[in-house]
Amino acid sequence: MDAEPRTLAELAHALRSGAVTAAETTERCLSTIAARNASLNAFITVLADEARAQARQADAEIAAGRYRGPLHGVPVSLKDIIDLRGVATTAASRVREGHIAAADAPVVSRLKAAGAVLIGKNNLHEFAFGTTNEDSAFGAARHPLDANRSPGGSSGGSAAAVASGMAYAAIGTDTGGSIRIPSAACGLVGLKPTLGEIPTGGVVPLSPTMDHVGPICRSVEDAQILHAALGGAGSAARSPASRPLKLARLHDDFTALLDPAVASAFAQACTRLREAGVELCDAIIPHAGDIAPVYLHIVLVEAAAYHAPTLERAADAYTPNVRMRLEMGRYILAEDYMRALHGREVLRTEVDSALTGCDALLLPTLPILAPRLGVETVRVGGTEEPVRGAMLRLTQLFNLTGHPAITIPCGMSPEGLPIGAQLVGRLGETAALLDLARAVEGYLGPGASR
Amino acid sequence: MTITLWLENAVQDAERRGLPALRPLLETLARATSALRMADWNADASGQLEPHRPDGR
Numbered sequence: 313m314d315a316e317p318r319t320l321a322e323l324a325h326a327l328r329s330g331a332v333t334a335a336e337t338t339e340r341c342l343s344t345i346a347a348r349n350a351s352l353n354a355f356i357t358v359l360a361d362e363a364r365a366q367a368r369q370a371d372a373e374i375a376a377g378r379y380r381g382p383l384h385g386v387p388v389s390l391k392d393i394i395d396l397r398g399v400a401t402t403a404a405s406r407v408r409e410g411h412i413a414a415a416d417a418p419v420v421s422r423l424k425a426a427g428a429v430l431i432g433k434n435n436l437h438e439f440a441f442g443t444t445n446e447d448s449a450f451g452a453a454r455h456p457l458d459a460n461r462s463p464g465g466s467s468g469g470s471a472a473a474v475a476s477g478m479a480y481a482a483i484g485t486d487t488g489g490s491i492r493i494p495s496a497a498c499g500l501v502g503l504k505p506t507l508g509e510i511p512t513g514g515v516v517p518l519s520p521t522m523d524h525v526g527p528i529c530r531s532v533e534d535a536q537i538l539h540a541a542l543g544g545a546g547s548a549a550r551s552p553a554s555r556p557l558k559l560a561r562l563h564d565d566f567t568a569l570l571d572p573a574v575a576s577a578f579a580q581a582c583t584r585l586r587e588a589g590v591e592l593c594d595a596i597i598p599h600a601g602d603i604a605p606v607y608l609h610i611v612l613v614e615a616a617a618y619h620a621p622t623l624e625r626a627a628d629a630y631t632p633n634v635r636m637r638l639e640m641g642r643y644i645l646a647e648d649y650m651r652a653l654h655g656r657e658v659l660r661t662e663v664d665s666a667l668t669g670c671d672a673l674l675l676p677t678l679p680i681l682a683p684r685l686g687v688e689t690v691r692v693g694g695t696e697e698p699v700r701g702a703m704l705r706l707t708q709l710f711n712l713t714g715h716p717a718i719t720i721p722c723g724m725s726p727e728g729l730p731i732g733a734q735l736v737g738r739l740g741e742t743a744a745l746l747d748l749a750r751a752v753e754g755y756l757g758p759g760a761s762r
Numbered sequence: 763m764t765i766t767l768w769l770e771n772a773v774q775d776a777e778r779r780g781l782p783a784l785r786p787l788l789e790t791l792a793r794a795t796s797a798l799r800m801a802d803w804n805a806d807a808s809g810q811l812e813p814h815r816p817d818g819r
Contacts, residue, residue: 599801605795605798605801606798643788648798651798652798655798655804658803
């Protein structure tokens with residue numbers, strides 16, 4: 313085959329037709345890893361021998377007519393917080409030294425059943441508790457387009473791997489935006505399904521009531537394939553809507569503080585959607601100002617509860633920033649956690665209301681561009697704020713409420729850094745959101761995507 | 763417990779545990795907790811005196 317397949321879906325067609333083999337595709341990914349992982353630090357563990365064996369098996373099965381589906385023979389990587397039997401799950405932490413997973417996480421079992429080639433395990437922000445991937449026992453992952461910048465996080469190594477061609481897709485986790493943030497920063501598609509839709513067993517928890525597992529990939533079609541393979545509900549193909557799409561843009565807190573390049577790209581994306589016949593209306597979340605306090609009081613308490621034993625036993629094994637964040641959670645009063653749970657229900661109702669009368673919500677994914685490594689604060693719209701707070705600002709709401717959300721590329725900054733737009737669907741309707749996102753991706757055009 | 767008292771206790775405990783670096787984070791958290799308690803969907807939980815609610819809630 314002359315041209316390398318760009319997306320997982322294109323690769324699947326090529327593998328099935330015999331235009332390429334899983335073995336040569338896997339070898340190409342391993343070559344990219346060999347060439348670029350020293351600088352990008354996207355992988356903690358590379359499973360070269362295992363991947364080659366899986367690829368050979370996939371080729372043999374496909375040749376024998378036993379095609380399992382579109383993941384068969386496709387190199388996929390796992391965020392190193394997801395258990396793969398017989399391999400360490402480091403969570404990018406020295407706290408986990410010596411750990412070997414005794415069993416596959418359910419999502420891994422499903423990938424194996426689908427015939428995916430599991431090529432390795434990706435770097436992340438320690439225990440998924442951060443947005444830049446800088447606090448990792450294995451060093452920071454770096455952005456494929458600018459090694460002085462973060463690829464986002466916490467699934468930063470996963471996004472760097474997919475964006476640089478080390479894998480065709482990666483499985484990440486998202487507790488405040490950890491799939492969508494790095495996907496947007498690296499010009500990829502990232503899906504956070506509905507809360508509870510994809511099993512989180514065998515995944516080191518951060519905040520069990522907000523943790524989601526989902527794909528990072530190069531197109532919405534790829535996300536549909538992975539969503540179905542991971543067990544997402546209602547993934548059967550649907551007929552397109554017979555009326556124009558209607559999207560509600562979230563305003564006020566969601567658009568007030570954006571990097572000028574993000575604001576410009578998002579505005580241009582809205583123009584392209586209008587030109588394509590999409591109806592745009594405006595919506596607000598009345599208590600948007602309460603999102604961050606509500607989120608903080610839930611994530612800190614739930615993370616501290618999980619880590620309490622190791623904070624007592626091996627506190628020095630954590631990176632300092634993550635340790636301090638976990639310690640904060642130990643001081644939150646139960647009454648304030650309960651208040652936050654109440655606030656979460658208020659916000660869930662408000663997102664449901666915002667979705668009334670439209671097909672999905674539309675907002676930017678990240679208010680800033682991929683941040684430079686080592687930077688603690690960022691100035692947006694004349695306001696200085698911590699990088700972490702800024703990066704979570706537009707994504708964490710939907711971890712609280714559980715609504716499915718997907719980021720798709722919507723443009724580039726003048727310096728060539730990707731910018732993402734986020735679409736949010738109704739609870740339990742991830743498949744419908746994916747259908748809609750595929751249409752929107754088409755309206756935005758290939759120039760928006762890597 | 764008022765936020766002022768909570769913060770005082772938390773900072774003292776963190777320092778006793780050899781974690782003085784926690785102070786600025788706890789101060790940030792105190793501001794977030796204050797915002798949480800003042801949200802209009804919440805009953806007033808500032809810890810200040812408030813009128814007794816006849817329905818007991």
